Amino acid sequence: MSRYIIPLLILSMWFSKGYAADLYVNPETGGDTANGLSSEIKATNGPFKTIAHAIKTAKPGDTIHLALLTYTKECVEFRNKSGEPGKPITLDGHGAVIDGSDPLVESDWHEISPGLYRNTILYFKPISSSPAFLMRFALVMNGKLNRMGRSGKGHLDPYKSIADLQIGEWTYQEENEHAYLLKIDPKRTLASYHIRVPTRVSGTEIWGNVSHIVIKNITATHVINDGFGLTSGSAPSERNYKIRDIVYENIKAIECCDDGMSSHADSELRVDGFEVDGCATGIANCGNDVINHLVTKNIHGVDLYYYGGGTHVLKNSYIQVHGNVAPLSLMTQFGNDKWLADPARGALHEGWDHCLLQMENVVFDGSQMPEKSSSKILVSDRCSLEASRITVNHLSTVVAKGGSLKLTKSLILGGSNYEVEIRSGGNWLADENIYDIGQIGLENVFFPLQKFTAYQLASKQDSKSQVRQLDFRKWLAHDVKTNDFPPGIGADIAAMGIGIPSFTK
Secondary structure: OHHHHHHHHHHHHHHHOOOOOEEEEOOOOOOOOOOOOOOOOEOOEOOEOOHHHHHHHOOOOOEEEEOOOEEOOOOEEEEOOOOEOOEOEEEEEEEEEEEOEEEOOHHHOEEEEOOEEEEOOOOOOOOOOOHHHHHHOOEEEOOEEEOOOOOOOOOOOOOOOHHHOOOOEEEEEOOOOOEEEEEOOOOOOOHHHOOEEEOOOOOEEEEOOEEEEEEEEEEEEOOOOOOEEEEOOOOHHHOOOOEEEEEEEEEEEEOOOOEEEEEEOOEEEEEEEEEEEOOOEEEEEOOEEEEEEEEEEOOOOEEEEEOOOEEEEEEEEEEEOOOOOEEEEEOOOOOOOOOOOOOOOOOOOOOOOOEEEEEEEEEEEOOOOOOOOOOEEEEOOOEEEEEEEEEEEOOEEEEOOOOEEEEEOOEEEEEEEEEEEEOOOOEEEEEOOEEEEEEEEEOOEEEEHHHHHHHHHHHOOOOOOEEOOOOHHHHHHOOOOHHHOOOOOOOOHHHHOOOOOOOOO
């Protein structure tokens, strides 16, 4: 008898002392009446069916393991659910994909002429009449997000008229019962286009008073909002909620309708390993964060958007600029958002009256942008950018009144079409840099780099800096003589530890 009692006592002691558990999720084989203690059905053990049930069940120190699948029925949400200091709740996706879209419902689309279909339901479901969702909405066609040139923080092309629609394009008409219209080849069926509709809000969501959470090895795609979202909530009672000690590792946001990651809260988070591809915005964060090993590419609007205040750190990252707004924008407020500007206190949270970004070992590669693109690095009022060992190519930089830029040990490249402009009232500290651009402007006085000595005397900056003609492509490939690029100047690609996107120019 004792041989049964002793193991039971040990098991009882295990749970009573709160030892960490491994919980498993498999929507294909699992059930939420199972105990979640095995990845396969074995005797009395088996995986949960839903991520939501696993999160509800998890205790501090537990790890939730997702089966390596594409999840098309639910997203990840930690709502007022926390771990403890030193005992986080960890969600390990093991490469799983959270797909926020559903197949197009053919019965909701009515053919009004050969190849032209009309839908008056889509606006109300899933867009739910939200102006923000309406602005960023897109369809997934043959596996790719078709924005029709529109995004929430990027350029917004006007909706096309029906007469101008080409095959594979869609439009929206507010005055026509909020109708969506889609044009396909009349010789093909609607089903043959494999169209999907973004319906779920975010791939993973931290919501409310949340702390001590780790999310890793997971991809979010085709959601109507953000790949990885953090918010304290929108009700007045939630204004003082805090999000603390949130860690993301080895994550991806692919073709999300809005941001790859967006923090709308008094939050503190860390990211190590993040690829953002094809989203409207790469990062759109306020609060405090440290991001390491970030790669952005194919971004429609702004690659990096820090707003609302807080302190941000970006390291060992590669920003391949495609967007039509800016590769980097620092702001202290976002429009007239009352959650970010409180007239009574000046800012919603303490310290949010200033936005600070510290960058080290970062590349901004604008080689895929048009030669005279208006896309610029922007530092606004009450914002500071402190950058060391960065490489900027084919981009200009503007520091507005009240903004501040400290630039050291960096390469600023691109040729005569590009400049650094410190506007009247802006602050500028710089040294040990190499410049290959057209000019540097200080308070409406522009110094062509042929007159670099005059600039140095006028600005009392860059005493150890140089002017050289450098080839970004050769620098990127390390295909240069050692003395062409002094050591310790510019980003160190080898130290980034990330895959570098290809370039065309």
